[in-house]
Amino acid sequence: MIMKIKYDETPSFIKDFKKLNKKFKTLTEDMNVAKKSAIELFHLNNIDNHSIVSVPRYNHEFFQIYKLRKFACKALKGKGARSGIRVIYAYNINTNTVTFIEMYFKANQENEDKKRIKNFLC
Secondary structure, eight states, X not given: OOOOOEEEXXXXXXXXXXXXXXXXXXXXXXXXXXXXXXXXXXXXXXXXXXXXXXXXXXOOSSEEEEEEOOBOOTTSTTTTTBSOEEEEEEEETTTTEEEEEEEEETTTOSSOOHHHHHHHHO
16 A cells, blocks of 8 residues: 555645745745655655754644755755745644644745644644
């Protein structure tokens, strides 16, 4: 049986995505590539291509929080996986579900929103 990951998004992630998608028009396509080439490789095939790191302080009974650091954005030509776009998500091992919590551009924001992660976990 082939395992698949179910994807979900928080309302605040949807807002982040829409805002960044206005600036980076390839974001929808780039996100689909990231799901296959980073998230699914990491969680389903146990292949670590060093694009995903754990955010250890926020681990929860059901969720582990991760940061997708190497996000290739075609709209940022010449940057490759060093686009500066970060995606914060929670992975539920029991249900094999990824819930996207936050997406940000490092030029505008230095680190993940800790309050948003805590609110998701509560």
